[in-house]
Amino acid sequence: MEFKVAGSKRTSFGDATDVGGAPSRLSFYSNSSDVDVSLEDFEQFAMDRLRVLKGIEEGRTRGRKAEEIDALVVDLWRKHMRTPNAADITTKDMISHFVLRLAYCRTEELRRWFLAMESALFRARFRAESPESQRKFMEDQKLPYKAISSTEFESVKEKLGQVARSLNQPVPTADNIFYKVPFEEVPELVSARRVYLQRGFAFVPRDQLASIVVGQFRARLSKALALTNRLWTSTIAVEEKDRLTPIVEALSMRYLGADYSQPSKGVVGLQDLDNLAKKSFPLCMRHLFFNLRREHHLKFGGRQQLGLFLKGVGLKLEDALNFWRSEFTVKMTTEKFDKEYGYSIRHNFGKEGKRVDYTPYSCMKIITSTPGVGDHHGCPYRHFSQENLRSVLEDQQLSSRTVDAVMEKVRNRHYQLACATTFEAIHGCPSDGINHPNQYFEQSRRALQGGQSESTSNGQQLGPVHNEPPHPVERATLLIPGP
DSSP states (O other), X not given: OOOBOOOSOOOOOOOOOOSSOSSOOOOOOOSOOOEEEEHHHHHHHHHHXXXXXXXXXXHHHTTOXXXXXXXXXXXXXXXHSOOSOGGGHHHXXXXXXXXXXXXXXXXXXXXXXXXXXXXXXXXXXXXXXXXXXXXXXXXXXXXXXXXXXXXXXXXXXXXXXXXXXXXXXXXXXXXXXXXXXXXXXXXXXXXXXXXXXXXXXXEEEGGGHHHHHHHHXXXXXXXXXXXXXXXXXXXXXXXXXXXXXXXXXXXXXXXXXXXXXXXXXXXXXXXXXXXXXXXXXXXXXXXXXXXXXXXXXXOHHHHHHHHHHHHHHTOOHHXXXXXXXXXXXXXXXXXXXXXXXXXXXXXXTTOSTTOOOOOOOOHHHHHTOOXXXXXXXXXXXXXXXXXXXXXXXXXTTOOHHHHHHHHHHHHTTOHHHHHHHHHHHHHTSOOSOOSSHHHHHXXXXXXXXXXXXXXXXXXXXXXXXXXXXXXXXXXXXXXXXXX
C-alpha cells in the first residue's frame, strides 16, 4: 500500500442501508482501489468502522449468541457506516478497512484484536447474504470449494446422518448441499464435532459454509497484516510522519464516546468529594483519591489522572487548588506547593502556557499507561496483581461470585468489561458500557438517583451526559492506490 498527496477531487460515499442483499458487497480486501479521500474522511471513516468493531467486541465478550451477533452487526453497520449515497458504500468499506489495517498492524496484540474483530464482522456479513450471493462471492474469489456429487453423498449419507442426530438436527437428504474441505480449514467445526471427517477432509453443510470462507478471510488478512507492518515500519511511518502517522498511531487508542474536555454543567464542591468518591468514583479514581488522602501526595501521573477527572466531574479551578493544597501542605509549606504544583493545576484548566483546556483521560489511555514504582495511577484491573485486585474488590462488599466473574474478565484482558461488571454489582443495574472514568461517574449518579440529576450540597445539579462533538481534522486529499 502506498500513500501520495493527490489533487482536490473528492469521492462521494454511500449509505449502509443493508448488510445483506445482492450483488454481494463483501470483500477479502486483497486490493485497494485508486481513490481520492480527504484527511478528514480518512480519519472519520476509520472511526466509524472502529465503532462497529468495538460494538462487536462488547457483544462477544458479553456472551451473545451467533444469531444475536448477526443482528448486532446489522444494527452497528447501519448506524455507523451510513453515508449520503447508498451506491458508494463499498468505497467507504474499503477505505475504513485499509486505514484500520495500518493502525492495527503495528504490534502483535493489535494485530490479534483486529484479526478477530474483522473476522467476526465478515462472518456476520457473509451469513446475511443470500445463498446465490454467497456462491457468486466464492466464485469471484476463486475459492476451491465445490459441492459433493450425489454419488459421494450417498456413500457418506449414514455418517452425515449420525452427526446431524448428535446435534439434534434433521437428517440430511439428497437435496442438502455439502462441501468437502481439508479439515484444518474448519478447526472450530472440528473441535465442536459439527462435521463428519474422512481421510483428512471435513464434510461441511451449506449452513456452515461461513466457517470455510471466514477461515480463508482470516488467513489472508493475517498475512496481509504482517506485510503491512513491514511496509509501515520501513516506509510509511517515516514518509508520513507529519501527516498520516499521528492519525494512524492515535486510532488504536482513540476514545469514541462522549467528550469530557469541558467540566460538567453541575458544580462539585470540596465538601462533596469524599461522599462521591465512596459512592460514584470508578476504582481507578477511588484508589488515587484515598491514597492521596492517606499519603498527602501523588506523583505526576497520579495528579494528572485524578486532577483531570475531578475537573470533568465539575470541580472548579479555585476548589481544585484548595483541594490539592490542603493535602500537600500536610507535608510541605504553602509557598512550596504554590511554587512547584500550582502552575500545573492551572495549566490543566487552560489558564497557563498554551492555555489548552486538557481532556480527562479515557479508559484506553489509562489502561495503556505504564505506572512505575511508587505510582498509583493506571487501571487497577490492568496493573494490580490478582491478589491485590481481589482484596480491593472484596473490600467493596462484592460477592465471591461477582469477584470471580471480574477476575475472569481480567484474565482474558477485558479490563473495561471487568469495570462494568463491578459497576453493575455495586449499583444493581446494567451499565451502558464503561469507556471513560467520567462516564462511570455519570452513570453512577443517574443510577443512585433513579435517572435524575442529583443536587450537591451547595444546591447545584450534577451535570448530564455530554454529547460527542464533531472531531475537527485537517482537510487535505490523499490517494490510496492498490498494492
